[in-house]
Amino acid sequence: MSREPVIVGIGLSDYPKAPHLDSLMHISQATQRALEDCGLALSDIDGFACATMPTDPELHVEAIEHLGLTPRWLNTTYTGGSAAQFQIPDAIAAIREGRAEAILFAYGSDFLSRYGRTLGTGGLTVEDGLSGPLLYEQPYGSTIATCYALAATRHMAEYGTRPEQLAEIAVGVREFASMNPNAMYREPLTVDDVLASPMIADPLHLLDCCVVSDGGAAFIITTEERGKDLQQSPIHILGAAGANSHWHIHSMPNFSTTAGTASSTEAYQQAGVQPEDIDTIQFYDSFTITALLLLEDHGFCGKGEGGGFVEEGHLRKGGSLPMNTDGGSLSSCHSGMRGTMLITEAVRQLRGHGGDSQVPDCELALAAGCGGLLSYIGTTILGRDRR
Amino acid sequence: MIDVIADQPWNRGPMDPGPIDREYFEAAAQGRLIIQKCTNCGNTQFPPKTLCVSCGQTPEWIETSGKGQVHTFTIVRRHGIEPFSGLPPFVLAMIDLPEGARLMGNVTDIDVEDVHVGQNVEAYAWRINETLALPLWRPAQN
Numbered sequence: 103m104s105r106e107p108v109i110v111g112i113g114l115s116d117y118p119k120a121p122h123l124d125s126l127m128h129i130s131q132a133t134q135r136a137l138e139d140c141g142l143a144l145s146d147i148d149g150f151a152c153a154t155m156p157t158d159p160e161l162h163v164e165a166i167e168h169l170g171l172t173p174r175w176l177n178t179t180y181t182g183g184s185a186a187q188f189q190i191p192d193a194i195a196a197i198r199e200g201r202a203e204a205i206l207f208a209y210g211s212d213f214l215s216r217y218g219r220t221l222g223t224g225g226l227t228v229e230d231g232l233s234g235p236l237l238y239e240q241p242y243g244s245t246i247a248t249c250y251a252l253a254a255t256r257h258m259a260e261y262g263t264r265p266e267q268l269a270e271i272a273v274g275v276r277e278f279a280s281m282n283p284n285a286m287y288r289e290p291l292t293v294d295d296v297l298a299s300p301m302i303a304d305p306l307h308l309l310d311c312c313v314v315s316d317g318g319a320a321f322i323i324t325t326e327e328r329g330k331d332l333q334q335s336p337i338h339i340l341g342a343a344g345a346n347s348h349w350h351i352h353s354m355p356n357f358s359t360t361a362g363t364a365s366s367t368e369a370y371q372q373a374g375v376q377p378e379d380i381d382t383i384q385f386y387d388s389f390t391i392t393a394l395l396l397l398e399d400h401g402f403c404g405k406g407e408g409g410g411f412v413e414e415g416h417l418r419k420g421g422s423l424p425m426n427t428d429g430g431s432l433s434s435c436h437s438g439m440r441g442t443m444l445i446t447e448a449v450r451q452l453r454g455h456g457g458d459s460q461v462p463d464c465e466l467a468l469a470a471g472c473g474g475l476l477s478y479i480g481t482t483i484l485g486r487d488r489r
Numbered sequence: 490m491i492d493v494i495a496d497q498p499w500n501r502g503p504m505d506p507g508p509i510d511r512e513y514f515e516a517a518a519q520g521r522l523i524i525q526k527c528t529n530c531g532n533t534q535f536p537p538k539t540l541c542v543s544c545g546q547t548p549e550w551i552e553t554s555g556k557g558q559v560h561t562f563t564i565v566r567r568h569g570i571e572p573f574s575g576l577p578p579f580v581l582a583m584i585d586l587p588e589g590a591r592l593m594g595n596v597t598d599i600d601v602e603d604v605h606v607g608q609n610v611e612a613y614a615w616r617i618n619e620t621l622a623l624p625l626w627r628p629a630q631n
């Protein structure tokens with residue numbers, strides 16, 4: 103009776119624009135679709151993972167009430183967009199130890215419908231007076247985009263990375279988005295298109311930045327034994343780890359390196375695989391620089407060599423390491439925290455259900471979430487077979 | 490000592506620093522850029538905190554030279570919030586101090602296209618009210 107963890111059901115809610123759904127209904131819809139996908143019922147679910155966001159501080163308990171769950175195991179760890187990656191290690195321990203039989207991961211947000219498109223260039227509006235750590239950022243006009251731009255500038259200064267190399271990341275992801283009928287933007291892009299788009303915060307152009315959308319996702323982890331007789335081929339969780347370096351951007355210790363070096367080292371060790379074994383990567387691509395740093399820090403190329411690696415076309419359809427085969431957050435869907443969607447897309451590829459964007463002979467997928475401001479990096483390695 | 494300018498009215502929103510943070514902005518209004526140094530373990534830290542993050546003792550303040558170097562920067566071209574939405578292009582940078590801290594700030598008094606990593610800059614302060622001022626940066630004079 104193997105209690106090794108497998109992913110058996112996945113579901114996405116309506117995206118990228120769903121004004122008829124609030125965050126809770128995104129969770130509800132994605133959950134129902136994940137259950138239908140695998141054939142489990144809500145009554146089978148006895149574990150629940152759902153990140154508590156500052157903008158929706160009670161979403162997890164509202165979701166539990168709405169779904170009628172009584173979880174024996176609960177995890178609401180918030181690390182920003184990598185929350186799912188940080189919750190998975192505890193979930194797989196709970197499955198192995200018998201503290202849960204079937205764990206539902208769910209995320210959903212009406213970010214676009216609620217906040218509009220200016221999220222990345224906005225800031226906090228402080229009515230009562232600024233206090234705490236943001237005193238040292240907010241009065242200087244810091245935004246989400248400027249934080250990532252600071253990392254990009256530093257990477258360029260240290261390693262000679264060029265804007266057209268960052269742009270190539272957006273071009274490759276858009277190519278996959280063109281194969282996803284639901285993606286927010288599907289028209290093909292060129293590097294020149296990216297470079298000609300309005301500059302937001304040097305060196306990041308508009309098309310170096312992710313979309314803002316509505317959307318939700320859910321997946322279900324259970325035991326290998328339970329997964330055998332469900333509707334889909336179970337996908338094995340082979341490695342899962344998280345690491346952090348800071349929270350506020352002013353405390354980032356090294357502006358050209360993330361904690362992905364630590365999270366990936368541990369995940370590779372657990373899985374017993376090397377970067378060259380991985381067939382596809384599902385990377386947090388909040389900005390093109392995010393994906394570039396994750397590439398280097400997960401060992402797919404040397405430190406500082408990400409620009410040249412990207413230019414060689416590895417991340418494209420037909421390349422050696424296709425990235426973000428659903429169109430990513432750069433072109434398809436970004437509703438605030440994308441870590442859950444990295445897993446659902448990795449599972450879709452490993453099942454061989456990728457359609458036009460299917461990666462050939464896809465046996466190993468690596469998902470990497472990035473939370474906060476390049477702060478919390480989580481790595482999950484999934485396999486078609488147990489190794 | 491760093492220059493304190495008072496000829497531009499403060500327009501970047503209300504500031505309500507707590508007791509430790511207040512000392513930093515008060516010092517700036519008096520022409521001093523200060524960071525914390527722990528006499529117990531030697532740790533320097535920024536932003537200021539009530540206790541040393543390294544050993545838990547109460548840190549002291551040290552006055553810096555007010556000199557710094559651009560570690561990284563961006564030219565902000567789009568901003569969605571007042572009053573910053575009317576400011577672009579402006580430079581937001583991380584500044585390394587030789588005393589051992591890295592601070593966020595704006596680099597002003599320069600064509601934004603001329604800012605570069607490694608550039609030497611010096612601090613000045615923009616008066617917020619009678620007691621507080623915000624440190625900013627401009628190219629070093631020599």
Ligand SMILES: [Zn+2]
Pocket residue numbers: 527528529530531532541542543544545546
């Ligand atoms: Zn100390």
